[in-house]
Amino acid sequence: MTALLEIVGARKAFGGVRAVDDCSLTVEEGSITALIGPNGSGKTTLFNLITGYLKADGGEFRFRGRDVTGSDPGRLYRQGLTRTFQQARVFPHMTVTENLVVAGGYSWRDLLVPRVLGRDRSRADVLLEEFRMTHVAELPASELSYGQRKLLEFAAVLMSEPRLVLLDEPTAGVNPVMIDTMERHIRERHAAGVTFLVVEHDMQFVMRLCDPVVVLDNGKEIFSGPPSEVQQNPLVLDAYLGT
Amino acid sequence: MSIRSLVRGGVFVAALMALPLLGFEHWVLNLMIFTLMYAAMSSAWNLVGGFAGYPSLGHAAFFGLGAYFVGLWFQHHAVVTGYEPFLVLPIAGLIAAVVGFPIAWIAMRTRADVFAIVTITLLFVAQTLAFNLDSLTGGAQGLAMPTPPFELARFEWPFYYAMLWILLASMGITYLSMRSKVGLSLDAIRADEDKALGVGVHVQGVKVLSFSISVALVAMAGGVWAYYETFTYPQFAFDPIITIGMVLMCFLGGRGTLWGPVIGAFILVPGQQYLAYRLGGSQFYLIAYAGVFLLIMLLMPRGILPTIADRVRRRRAIAASSEGPPPADASPPTAGPGSNVPVPSGGAA
Numbered sequence: 001m002t003a004l005l006e007i008v009g010a011r012k013a014f015g016g017v018r019a020v021d022d023c024s025l026t027v028e029e030g031s032i033t034a035l036i037g038p039n040g041s042g043k044t045t046l047f048n049l050i051t052g053y054l055k056a057d058g059g060e061f062r063f064r065g066r067d068v069t070g071s072d073p074g075r076l077y078r079q080g081l082t083r084t085f086q087q088a089r090v091f092p093h094m095t096v097t098e099n100l101v102v103a104g105g106y107s108w109r110d111l112l113v114p115r116v117l118g119r120d121r122s123r124a125d126v127l128l129e130e131f132r133m134t135h136v137a138e139l140p141a142s143e144l145s146y147g148q149r150k151l152l153e154f155a156a157v158l159m160s161e162p163r164l165v166l167l168d169e170p171t172a173g174v175n176p177v178m179i180d181t182m183e184r185h186i187r188e189r190h191a192a193g194v195t196f197l198v199v200e201h202d203m204q205f206v207m208r209l210c211d212p213v214v215v216l217d218n219g220k221e222i223f224s225g226p227p228s229e230v231q232q233n234p235l236v237l238d239a240y241l242g243t
Numbered sequence: 244m245s246i247r248s249l250v251r252g253g254v255f256v257a258a259l260m261a262l263p264l265l266g267f268e269h270w271v272l273n274l275m276i277f278t279l280m281y282a283a284m285s286s287a288w289n290l291v292g293g294f295a296g297y298p299s300l301g302h303a304a305f306f307g308l309g310a311y312f313v314g315l316w317f318q319h320h321a322v323v324t325g326y327e328p329f330l331v332l333p334i335a336g337l338i339a340a341v342v343g344f345p346i347a348w349i350a351m352r353t354r355a356d357v358f359a360i361v362t363i364t365l366l367f368v369a370q371t372l373a374f375n376l377d378s379l380t381g382g383a384q385g386l387a388m389p390t391p392p393f394e395l396a397r398f399e400w401p402f403y404y405a406m407l408w409i410l411l412a413s414m415g416i417t418y419l420s421m422r423s424k425v426g427l428s429l430d431a432i433r434a435d436e437d438k439a440l441g442v443g444v445h446v447q448g449v450k451v452l453s454f455s456i457s458v459a460l461v462a463m464a465g466g467v468w469a470y471y472e473t474f475t476y477p478q479f480a481f482d483p484i485i486t487i488g489m490v491l492m493c494f495l496g497g498r499g500t501l502w503g504p505v506i507g508a509f510i511l512v513p514g515q516q517y518l519a520y521r522l523g524g525s526q527f528y529l530i531a532y533a534g535v536f537l538l539i540m541l542l543m544p545r546g547i548l549p550t551i552a553d554r555v556r557r558r559r560a561i562a563a564s565s566e567g568p569p570p571a572d573a574s575p576p577t578a579g580p581g582s583n584v585p586v587p588s589g590g591a592a
Contacts, residue, residue, distance in 0.1 A: 073441040074440050074445070077441060077442060077443040082441070091438070091439075094427075102431050102442065108445065108448070111423065111425050111449070112419075113424060116427075160442075
């Protein structure tokens, strides 16, 4: 396997707090890598650094072998690196179909073409079918349940055919049936060749789905390995339980 | 384009085209010129303030820019037929767009209230420059334009039609952008700009472009105004009341809709004139004006059009559910309820 995403020595401080402190991390192509750690360990900050929402104080970020340090989120998106947000951010006043089409990655030349072209619609329909959301295609996203919005956000980032998707707590706040649905969609997309980096607090979900598991504590990677080993590692136990 | 919106647009354009032919008195046409001017500017402001969600308070700076451009141009060029000032309007628009581009590029790094403050600063900087660049602008003395050589009976006509064309241009651009991916991008930017950036929307480009086009239209209206008034003074060309007028009319009619700013202008401009007439020459009318506005904001905080559209939609939904079987909320195998559920986007188009 080759490294799809490589982070070397990433640093980010907020005032005196070193949220991410000399952190190095590799996501292998074709993996579903979990990123776990206690609250305040820097997971969300690291996500924001990787996706360009925050600028790192130092360190190097490589995606698909290219240096992408300092790229903005739009540019990374067009290169195949995308994310979802913990709070399921969709565009509430736009229809479900429009939410997908707007994420379809159109170029400058396409700005004057109609909002939703025939080919946009057929691409969106394929995804809606896959996510079993065809019946809500023309509803405004504000009328969806929270779980459906999470699915919609996930489906929308797939419109650009990404190589790496970062999922920020995909199961937080959704019911058990929806957790299974989410897991199934991640597996299907993984089988189709998408790599995932997942921040998640639901350990059963992580153990079922992810390999390897990366543990972060105080802004540093303290463990990286298969899920079977993570529960026995003394450093990890120490980070979670404290001494 | 649906038949209904085509008919609505056609009737609107035909009625406004025909209006001067009906032999109204000068004061009516004068009022109509200002109504159309504010409708055009409010509609243009809507591109930035309504669709992109950036509440600019600096648009009057570009109104003044257009006014001064036309004023200065005819310090050096003669007016013979009387129509020359209208011909240079596109240049005024182009200059405003070019000046507006870098300003928007920087100012639009801020959002919401901070953006409003940054842009209102721009307005006062522009006014101060107009006052103090004596050799160019004539300072507080103002700039005089040649008197328009139109026959008295039809004196207002050219100004009326010029304002009408700018209004139609504003509405046409609004309509096209709503229907295209520009509108889709602006909707996403207004709803959640960071998210939009993360799904590859050309955020910076689209919002800066909409600002440029918006201020170009406003500058052209300023150019017509300068010629109509024949005198351009810094305190009137760069007047905060002009900015506030555009914003209020757009809020009143409904932000982010095609007809909202037009409705707002057609209510507020004559309303303001009426109040000024009833309450005399003092500034009392401004208080009454504010009172009317407060009342409407209290009753319809999103503006007239979205509120009415909502009510119509709710009534239709109730009517639909009381008739046939209730729409299934699970996942029906056939077309499903999605096909006949009214969608808010374009509801006012």
